[in-house]
Amino acid sequence: xxxxxxxxxxxxxAAADAPDLAGTRYxxxxxxxxxxxxxxxxxxxxxxxxxxxxxxxxIADPQGTLAARLLQEARIIARLEHPGxxxxxxxxxxxxxxxxxxxxxxxxxxxxxxxxxxxxxxxRLRLFLRICDPVAFAHAHGVLHRDLKPxxxxxxxxxxxxxxxxGLSKLLHDPQQxxxxxxxxxxxxxxxxADRTAHGTVLGTPGxxxxxxxxxxxxxxxxxxxxxxxxxxxFLLAGALPLPRALDAIRKQAMNVDSSxxxxxxxxxxxxxxxxxxxxxxxxxxxxxLTRMWRWVRRNRAWILLLLVYIVVxxxxxxxxxx
Amino acid sequence: MNKVLLGILVGAILGVFDGLSAWFTxxxxxxxxxIVFGSTIKGxxxxxxxxxxxxxxxxxxxxxxxxxxxxxLLAYAVAAMQPGPNHxxxxxxxxxxxxxxxxxxxxxxxxxPVQSAAS
Numbered sequence: 001x002x003x004x005x006x007x008x009x010x011x012x013x014a015a016a017d018a019p020d021l022a023g024t025r026y027x028x029x030x031x032x033x034x035x036x037x038x039x040x041x042x043x044x045x046x047x048x049x050x051x052x053x054x055x056x057x058x059i060a061d062p063q064g065t066l067a068a069r070l071l072q073e074a075r076i077i078a079r080l081e082h083p084g085x086x087x088x089x090x091x092x093x094x095x096x097x098x099x100x101x102x103x104x105x106x107x108x109x110x111x112x113x114x115x116x117x118x119x120x121x122x123x124r125l126r127l128f129l130r131i132c133d134p135v136a137f138a139h140a141h142g143v144l145h146r147d148l149k150p151x152x153x154x155x156x157x158x159x160x161x162x163x164x165x166x167g168l169s170k171l172l173h174d175p176q177q178x179x180x181x182x183x184x185x186x187x188x189x190x191x192x193x194a195d196r197t198a199h200g201t202v203l204g205t206p207g208x209x210x211x212x213x214x215x216x217x218x219x220x221x222x223x224x225x226x227x228x229x230x231x232x233x234x235f236l237l238a239g240a241l242p243l244p245r246a247l248d249a250i251r252k253q254a255m256n257v258d259s260s261x262x263x264x265x266x267x268x269x270x271x272x273x274x275x276x277x278x279x280x281x282x283x284x285x286x287x288x289x290l291t292r293m294w295r296w297v298r299r300n301r302a303w304i305l306l307l308l309v310y311i312v313v314x315x316x317x318x319x320x321x322x323x
Numbered sequence: 324m325n326k327v328l329l330g331i332l333v334g335a336i337l338g339v340f341d342g343l344s345a346w347f348t349x350x351x352x353x354x355x356x357x358i359v360f361g362s363t364i365k366g367x368x369x370x371x372x373x374x375x376x377x378x379x380x381x382x383x384x385x386x387x388x389x390x391x392x393x394x395x396l397l398a399y400a401v402a403a404m405q406p407g408p409n410h411x412x413x414x415x416x417x418x419x420x421x422x423x424x425x426x427x428x429x430x431x432x433x434x435x436p437v438q439s440a441a442s
Contacts, residue, residue, distance in 0.1 A: 302432075303428070306425045306428060310422065313421060317414050318344070321348055321414070
């Protein structure tokens with residue numbers, strides 16, 4: 001008997017994992033990554049002569065659950081036409097029977113890698129606002145993401161922000177999708193890698209997942225995504241010391257354990273961040289009259305300085321006027 | 324409010340207050356109305372010029388410099404027109420320059436730029 005080396009096994013595994021694209025318009029270029037239920041591949045669309053990303057189920061799926069979920073994901077993304085959400089180009093079935101969909105190939109960096117280059121607090125908050133936009137858009141169209149985290153946000157070469165991986169997304173008010181959010185019911189591993197969302201385990205990522213999302217039979221709504229956005233905000237603010245109190249209050253309200261005490265809509269959260277950037281009061285941080293006055297003075301310091309200079313000059317000229 | 328209108332408004336308000344400050348000088352208190360009127364006209368002219376500049380040039384630094392220059396120039400003209408041997412150049416030009424700078428700041432920071440017509 002001949003033993004196969006680890007590298008040979010790895011090559012065999014990769015070959016088995018690769019989608020069968022024979023007879024399709026796509027040609028495999030490389031594998032980009034592996035998600036909880038499928039692999040993502042860079043392929044060339046030979047008709048349009050462009051590179052696209054192809055996602056296909058890549059693990060055993062005897063009951064077709066993953067296939068249904070993949071198709072559902074494609075349909076959800078397809079209904080969300082927004083510059084911050086990767087557009088779906090095509091969906092169908094591969095010759096090997098695996099469902100797939102293709103989408104725009106995003107060139108850029110994941111947020112967790114990109115953030116190193118974003119040094120100022122203001123720039124990080126502006127980046128955060130651009131993450132909020134597509135999430136708010138999805139909520140307006142009745143879609144929850146449920147797995148928002150830095151590794152699911154891509155920043156393109158021109159600063160464009162794209163929210164990725166809608167594999168756990170859920171349609172609000174869809175009775176067929178009332179699901180138990182938490183524990184595995186099949187034979188897949190129950191302890192997923194820390195940074196990955198695997199099918200059949202907790203639907204979400206620890207650290208970024210709202211507490212109610214980890215409860216069985218919990219009905220979740222857009223406030224679960226708001227919690228995750230709060231966690232992303234916390235990630236972006238890491239190292240920003242001392243953290244302004246108003247900003248910390250915004251983070252705390254977004255990440256409140258009690259969902260009823262969180263922001264009720266992403267727009268409320270982004271409005272508070274915008275208010276903070278504009279130097280005006282934020283709803284999450286009630287302030288006293290002295291703080292309010294100090295903030296007003298800071299915001300209008302140029303005006304106040306010019307008027308003070310004028311008044312002082314006038315007063316000096318009156319005081320030292322020639323007789 | 325567009326930048327020219329804002330310049331006129333700020334210039335007029337500051338002109339009135341600048342003129343009213345003459346009340347603290349007893350020697351000219353009997354000419355207060357004339358001084359306020361003249362100062363207001365000066366503020367209006369400065370507001371128009373600085374407002375038009377802000378509409379063309381979007382730069383806070385250049386706006387401040389232009390405002391200062393216009394304020395000084397108009398105040399110089401007012402001082403030069405003073406009757407008698409004393410023209411009080413310093414006493415008139417210094418606050419005039421500051422008023423111009425304030426108008427320059429206001430028109431650069433605030434006011435709507437003119438919308439270009441759709442092609």
